[in-house]
Structure formats: C-alpha cells, structure tokens
Amino acid sequence: MNRRHALFSLALCGLLTACGSAPVAPPPAPASPAAAPAAEPAAPASHQPSLRGELLGVAAGAEVELALLVVDARGRPGQLLSSLQLRGDGSPLRFALPFAPEAFPLDRRVELRGRVSQSGRLVQRLPAQTIAAPQNRDLGPLRLVPAP
Numbered sequence: 001m002n003r004r005h006a007l008f009s010l011a012l013c014g015l016l017t018a019c020g021s022a023p024v025a026p027p028p029a030p031a032s033p034a035a036a037p038a039a040e041p042a043a044p045a046s047h048q049p050s051l052r053g054e055l056l057g058v059a060a061g062a063e064v065e066l067a068l069l070v071v072d073a074r075g076r077p078g079q080l081l082s083s084l085q086l087r088g089d090g091s092p093l094r095f096a097l098p099f100a101p102e103a104f105p106l107d108r109r110v111e112l113r114g115r116v117s118q119s120g121r122l123v124q125r126l127p128a129q130t131i132a133a134p135q136n137r138d139l140g141p142l143r144l145v146p147a148p
Helices: 002-020
Strands: 050-056 063-071 077-087 093-098 109-118 121-130 137-143
Touching: 063 093, 077 093, 121 137
Parallel strands: 050 137
Antiparallel strands: 050 093, 063 077, 063 109, 109 121
16 A cells, blocks of 8 residues: 555656646747738638628617527537637628538527627527538628517
C-alpha cells in the first residue's frame, strides 16, 4: 500500500508540474501587405461556407435569432445545422451565418428561418428561405414580417 501511495504521489507531482509550466508561445504571424478595404464582410476564419444577407426593419434593441434547419415534408424543424444571435440597432442588420457543409443533407429540405423578439415578446419573423446547396450564398436584403 505504501508503494502504491508513493507512485500516486509521484504521478500527481508530475501532472502538476506539467500543468504549471509556462505555455508555449505561438509562432509569430507572417507580415501581411497593406490590405485594400473590402466591400464584402470577411469570410469566416474556418473557411466554412456561409449565408450572408441583410435584415430590414429590425428595431433598435430587438433580439434576432437566425437558424439553418433541416425540415420535414410538413415544414417541421428536425435538425439544427447552424444558428446566430444578433441585436438590432435600428439600421439594416448584416449577418453571416457559417455552417458545416458535411452536415448539409442533400436529400432533405433545408431552410433559413428567423425570429425577432423585443422585451421577451415575438414581434417579427423571417419567412422561410429555402437553401438548396451547401455553398456560400448572398441572400441580399431580407424583409421581416410581423409575427402572428
């Protein structure tokens, strides 16, 4: 038992020593030439495809939820592929919703849906936008409608 206790103590000390060492600094980033101003929002760092667009009519302070969903034949959501939460500022609200192309089912319907809440109450929604392929897509300006 005493030997087992000694081995445990030695292993614990080794683990604590490894965890307590200074982290390894990442290699310095390569110098980049001066970039020209971009007209489009920057692509996500992971290089995943994304849906981009602009929501029109979002009130200042409103909370916006966008979701890319797999839906069944009756229009019921079955699987969440990606989601995004934003806050309105009274002007057109730009968004970029990245998603994993390998999770995109080609044999079922995929839709972008959205809802807008203000003070905890649903006030607007985004009519469903069908997304046919797992690729970058600019949806342009999207108008929200009043929630029923």
